[in-house]
Amino acid sequence: MAAHMSAGGKKIVGVFYQAGEYADKNPDFVGCVEGALGIRDWLESNGHHYIVTDDKEGLNSELEKHIEDMHVLITTPFHPAYVTAERIKKAKNLELVLTAGIGSDHIDLLAAAATGLTVAEVTGSNTVSVAEDQLMRILILLRNFLPGYQQVVKGEWNVAGIAHRAYDLEGKTVGTVGAGRIGRLLLQRLKPFNCNMLYHDRIRINPELEKEIGANFEEDLDVMLPKCDVIVINTPLTEKTRGMFNKEKIAKMKKGVIIVNNARGAIMDTQAVADACSNGYIAGYGGDVWFPQPAPKDHPWRYMPNHAMTPHTSGTTIDAQLRYASGVKDMLDRYFKGEDFPAENYIVKEGELASQYK
Numbered sequence: 001m002a003a004h005m006s007a008g009g010k011k012i013v014g015v016f017y018q019a020g021e022y023a024d025k026n027p028d029f030v031g032c033v034e035g036a037l038g039i040r041d042w043l044e045s046n047g048h049h050y051i052v053t054d055d056k057e058g059l060n061s062e063l064e065k066h067i068e069d070m071h072v073l074i075t076t077p078f079h080p081a082y083v084t085a086e087r088i089k090k091a092k093n094l095e096l097v098l099t100a101g102i103g104s105d106h107i108d109l110l111a112a113a114a115t116g117l118t119v120a121e122v123t124g125s126n127t128v129s130v131a132e133d134q135l136m137r138i139l140i141l142l143r144n145f146l147p148g149y150q151q152v153v154k155g156e157w158n159v160a161g162i163a164h165r166a167y168d169l170e171g172k173t174v175g176t177v178g179a180g181r182i183g184r185l186l187l188q189r190l191k192p193f194n195c196n197m198l199y200h201d202r203i204r205i206n207p208e209l210e211k212e213i214g215a216n217f218e219e220d221l222d223v224m225l226p227k228c229d230v231i232v233i234n235t236p237l238t239e240k241t242r243g244m245f246n247k248e249k250i251a252k253m254k255k256g257v258i259i260v261n262n263a264r265g266a267i268m269d270t271q272a273v274a275d276a277c278s279n280g281y282i283a284g285y286g287g288d289v290w291f292p293q294p295a296p297k298d299h300p301w302r303y304m305p306n307h308a309m310t311p312h313t314s315g316t317t318i319d320a321q322l323r324y325a326s327g328v329k330d331m332l333d334r335y336f337k338g339e340d341f342p343a344e345n346y347i348v349k350e351g352e353l354a355s356q357y358k
């Protein structure tokens with residue numbers, strides 16, 4: 001046991017992105033290695049040992065050094081520590097894996113369930129942040145904004161180069177695949193733009209809320225896809241949604257469709273998206289999620305035409321960081337006291353996966 005760890009103290013490992021030169025630019029920047037979710041003093045003064053790193057890949061990584069004796073692992077989707085079945089097998093003391101954010105697909109959930117690990121995330125912590133970002137990417141792609149910006153930076157001026165493929169959002173049909181927390185917030189934000197709104201989900205929204213939101217339910221995804229000018233992906237990555245948008249599914253969409261995906265990169269067939277962007281079948285593809293992350297330099301989405309891709313940032317605004325840091329602290333506090341977490345936070349509990357992951 002580490003000298004500064006009390007008898008009941010736990011070894012907690014956090015894996016976050018490194019901030020480097022940006023670390024001290026904002027006192028609220030808690031989501032990085034340096035900020036450590038702002039819980040270091042609290043944990044250490046309570047006798048726990050807290051290790052934070054961004055070094056997550058391979059057998060020689062800092063994370064790997066602590067796997068065997070850590071009790072709690074805090075990960076984040078923005079810099080995902082891939083918690084494989086092999087790592088879970090090695091982690092003899094591990095009891096709890098917390099996701100600082102939403103989306104725990106970087107963890108082998110079946111292996112976690114089989115070992116009796118608890119996996120929980122901070123449900124709702126960055127849903128507004130993502131919905132706002134999706135609305136921004138829809139507009140950026142529809143209005144053909146990025147080529148205009150590039151012209152300005154390069155000292156050029158060519159109105160036609162932008163205008164020949166720039167459209168209004170009003171009157172377009174927008175469909176969300178998945179209308180959970182983020183999907184609904186997006187639909188609510190789209191309402192004043194006067195577009196036709198559709199949604200597909202495994203569960204229909206209750207009639208009152210559906211009416212208030214103003215979106216029509218499409219039970220059959222294949223019926224919804226050809227109707228949409230804009231498609232937004234809002235499901236988690238599960239065994240049902242992995243690779244869901246392959247060549248065949250993309251062919252069911254309208255030619256010239258715009259796709260925004262801030263859900264997870266692996267929901268798409270990477271090469272099918274790159275090909276359909278290159279041949280113009282997809283008119284624009286935007287989002288912040290890739291597989292793997294960080295995206296390698298040769299990832300095809302970096303080089304396809306008409307994209308609005310960024311690193312994984314939408315759910316890690318400063319506001320979101322403060323919310324998920326506070327949610328992680330709350331769950332750690334409950335874990336130390338032996339109390340349950342808010343029910344909606346559980347992804348794996350007592351060997352059972354949350355229903356949409358089954």
Ligand SMILES: NC(=O)c1ccc[n+]([C@@H]2O[C@H](COP(=O)([O-])OP(=O)(O)OC[C@H]3O[C@@H](n4cnc5c(N)ncnc54)[C@H](O)[C@@H]3O)[C@@H](O)[C@H]2O)c1
Nearest residue numbers: 102103178179180181182201202235236240262263314315
């Ligand atoms: N880019 C980011 O920063 C960021 C941040 C937060 C969340 N996310 C991603 O967005 C996802 C959604 O987040 P949320 O808070 O809206 O989750 P949520 O659980 O509230 O909603 C997910 C919805 O998807 C539906 N769904 C699940 N599987 C489906 C299937 N096979 N077919 C049809 N519908 C299905 C569910 O019924 C649910 O309504 C997360 O799981 C995560 O992967 C990304």
